[in-house]
Amino acid sequence: MQLHRAPIRSQLLAVVIGVAGGLAAYFSGLPLPWMLGPMIANTIAAMIKVPVTGPARLRPYVMPVIGVMLGSGVTADVVGLLGSWVMTLLLLPLFLACAAGISYAVYRRLGRYDPVTAFYSAMPGGLNEMVILGTEAGGDERRIALAHAARVLIIIVFVALFFGLVLGVSSGGRGASLWVGIYEITVQDYVILGACAVAGMFLGKRIGLPAAAVFGPMILSGIAHIAGWVTVAPPSVLVIAAQITIGTIIGTRFVGASLAEVRKDIGLSAVASFLMLLAAIGFAEVIVLVSAIPLAQAFLAFSPGGLTEMSLLTLAMEQDVAYVSIMHIIRITLVIALAPLVFRWVRGRKGPL
Template identity: 40%
Template sequence: MAPNRTILILQNTLALVIGTAGGGLFWWLHMPLPWMLGALTATMIGAVSGLPLRGPQRIRGVVVAVIGVLLGASFTPALIGQAGAWALSFAGLLAYLALSLVILIPLFRRLGGFDRPTAFLAAMPGGLTEMIELAEAARADVPKVILAQSLRIVTTIALIALWFRVVQGLAVGQAPLKAGFADLAWRDMGWLAGAALVGTGIGLWLRLPAPTLLGPMLVSALLHLTAITESAPPGELVIAAQVILGTLLGCRFTGIRAAALLPALALSLGATLVMLAIALGFALSLQALTGQSADQLLLAYAPGGLTEMSLVALALQAEVAFVAAHHVLRILVVIVAAPLLFRLWQR
């Protein structure tokens, strides 16, 4: 085995050991979303401290596919029947995104000292990969965009979890797991594995945003809506997936020094608080009109990642389909509109 390959395996192993320890510690302390947030926190601290950590990127697709199958298991015919009533909350989401940009771009410009392209792409609540590609094309400061987008996702997850745990008094712990490996029939395991494999292929073929999540989620939803299976992925596998996902998020901070992270964290915290405050305002205003609770709308509008916010919704036993649909719409709108808006804004 080549030395660089051996080093990579050791770095991956060290990151996963630290992530698992952090998840176990958060679970022992009864913290919100313990396995994901614990792994994220532990590996982020290790990465910033200079430990040679590297996230296991090669298995990320498998991990996200498992979570996609889990989320698809939450779809029910009764829930899908309400989809037509979501149009008003979709419209509110678009207004929320526009208002957030109007406020956040000047914030990044004045408080962060970002140039115009960097401020625009740092404020845009899209997917990290898409924003990096746009930043490179626009000749923006790519490291600043990566840091702003990564910290937005991390701080959103943490603040949302703490809001529901501390302010609302709700149990935001481990997402409810229906069964372990020993409780699942081989037939159900086969259907769930097929949903992950076939769904991933469909997602990549259709070029969906977050294809390894959305593809398996859609196939899993179809299986559950048609009652072909009523099972979810085994609990042990879901815990492992959340630990790996948290580890991958924490390892994004490798190579970033604490001196550079603290000012960026303060700016990101401020920007995230602004977005969450706007989201809460929209949620309170629209709950009577949409028939959805303010909590549900807040989860749908919160500027976190699709995978992570869907897991938070699952942990709160909220309507995962409603929350996921809004985050998919947000990502699609950002992917399509961001380049057009940027060109107009530059002019």
């Protein structure tokens, strides 16, 4: 019985630490407080061996809610801008090749990782997918997982701080101007948004959408908002709860890793992430020159963080959620589809990676 209770207690402890971290970040004025606060607090807790576990039981409930939130940012005006996304779509594969090449050089030459581990650690795709593919190819599962966890953590922190401290963009902290209360939404709104969440999740999985639990609800929510069936976003308290949950899960990914492992992996990931973000800025500048898309949105679209995390970050920054989310979905899909093919092709040349 005690064995069953321990994980629950450790998950509750992680959530409590996440809430405390979010509150501390909120009152200190940190950008994106409800995600960064729990991330940082639980990362520290994991490093000092506090018995925390990611609230995995909450994840299936949070993901569809996040999808509905993201879909609420889709409007008819946004759909009308689809033509301006063409250049981003054309440049995205080139950016991925550039970012992956830079990151691979860091892990292989600087970190001295074996070729397989370096390759799948460097791919700017989804954490779970890269761990599975890398392990099947013979890579070091733990190092690949730590590399991607560190990349997501570092990129979110850097991008949030850059927007908040350099660009002065509001990110859901004390300066947030829009608050949707629980009682501001009608019963009909709750029914429609709930239906989008549940039906979208099942539909997304049924047809094999990438990140189905998020993207499916996002599509249905976007349709509902464009059609005018619902005109509000989910309550702000759910937005905060979603960010706390995601931040807590990211922070607890470092549980069980030694300080030496984390120090090396975070160091290498910091170098790789910084270079990838420099490339993202460069590609974003090109987008600005040839289209009407603002630099902030183009930069978010190219920043290789996690799909859910970058989408939440975009929502908090009050940027174009549809544009950024779709670009990240395409990014992750391309990496998952092409990474094994590229790996086999490079290995087939019989030269060292």
